[in-house]
Amino acid sequence: MANTVQARKRARQSVARNKHNSSLRSMLRTAIKRVRSAIEAGDKAVAADVFQKATSVIDRVADKKIIHKNKAARHKSRLSAAIKSLA
Secondary structure, three states: OOOOHHHHHHHHHHHHHHHHHHHHHHHHHHHHHHHHHHHHHOOHHHHHHHHHHHHHHHHHHHHOOOOOHHHHHHHHHHHHHHHHOOO
């Protein structure tokens, strides 16, 4: 347990920050799952539309350093390649 006033405040802040970051991470995972399900459905137009929205979410999360920018780029690249491979 934190003993100083400063340490107690930092503990409170870290709880709030963790809650916010967890929410953003969840939003990211949901966006990626939506794109994957659209790809599995086989509709290229819908998948492209969902991918565009997911790209925005992925970039926002990466800008806030919740995930690394290279991980964000990797997700976007793989999803884009999967959409392009649809017939």
